[in-house]
Amino acid sequence: MNPPAELEVLHVLERMPPDASGALVRERADGTMAGALLVERGRVCWAMSERYPRRLTDILVAEQDSLTLHQINEVFAMCHRDHMPLGETLVARGLVSLPVLHRALLRHTCEALDWLVREDAPWSWIEHSGYGYHPMLTFSPAEVLAGVRALANPTLAARALTRLRGLVRDGQRGFAVERSSMSKVPLAQVGCEGVDLVALADLAVQAEEVMAVATTIDIEIALAELGGLACASWAEDNILFVLLCDGELAFNRLLAQVAAMKIFLP
C-alpha cells in the first residue's frame, strides 16, 4: 500500500463520529455503490468493497485447517435462510474459535477497506441505530489502521507484533511504526485500541525525532515522562517501537524494564 492510500484510511477513520453508529458509504457519480464501512458505537464492524474479490468464508477456510468449504457453505446457507449471524453460528457450532473468527473478520475488513479507499467517489455518513454486532467482533480504529498498514508489509508487521506481544505487560500499551515510512501509522499495536490515532502518530513523530538525534551518540533507548505517562522508544532495524506505561511509579517501572531489555540492533 502506498502512503497516500494509507493516509486515506486514517482520514476515513477520523471521519467516523465518536461513539456513533452508522455507515460511511462511498457512492460513484453514476449512482452505483462502491462500498461502505459499517460502524457501531465508534467501532468498525465490517467493510465492503465492490472490487474486493475475497469472501470471509475463503479467509476462514485459509485460517482454520479443520474447516472445509463444504461445512462453511452449509452453515452459510442456513444462516442466510434463518437470518442468523454467520460468525457467531460458526463459533457456537465449534467450527471456528473466537480468536480465529476475530482475526479473519479483521483481515477481511482491512483488505476490503484497502480497496475501498482507492475508489474515486465521495464519502457520506448514514446514521443507524446500531447493528447488534458482538463487541468482540468489532474493531477499534487503531486495530483497523494497523491491520491495513500491515497489508503493505506483512512480514515486518508480524515481526513487530510478535516483539510487542513479548514486551507489553499488564497495564501497558505499545505500538510499532516503520521508520522509512512517510506516515507514522502503526504497523502493529497492543493495547492501543482506545488511544486516539492522532495521539499515536504524534508520539511516533516525537520518538522518531528524538531517536534521529540520539543515535548520533549511540543512544539505544529514549524514555520520556509526559504528565503521568511514561514512554519508551527504540529502533530495531527499520521498526520504531514505542512502549507506554501509566499509573504509580510508571517512569521507574518502565525504566527498569527497558534497562534490562535486549535491543536487536541491525
Added chain:
Amino acid sequence: MTRLIEIADAVPDCVVAAWVDTRTGAVREQHVVHDASFVGPALEAATEVMRSRERPPRMVLLSARHVHMFHRMVSDPHRVLVVICERSANIGLAVALVRSFAEAEAAAA
C-alpha cells in the same frame, strides 16, 4: 557551579553535570568528572533533543555504556540540566537523584 559539583558527587559514576541553553546551544555551566571524548557531542545532542518545546520536560536516554538524564526547568524552559553517568545496575538511583536535584532547583528558582 557548587550545585553541579554536588549532583556530580552524589550520582554514582557521574561523567558530567551541566546546564545547557537550548535556545543558543551554549553550555552555561558544566562540571566534568571524567573528560571523555564523547562529552562535547553528548551535550550538543542533549541541546538538540530538548530544543523543541514540544519535548517532554524530563527524558532519560540509555546507550550501552551511559545514562543521559535531561530536565527542563519550568521557570526557564530554555535551561536544561544534563547529567551523564556510567551505565550500571544503579540506573534507578541515578535517575532519582537527578530528579530530586532538578526539583530542588525548580523550587529554589
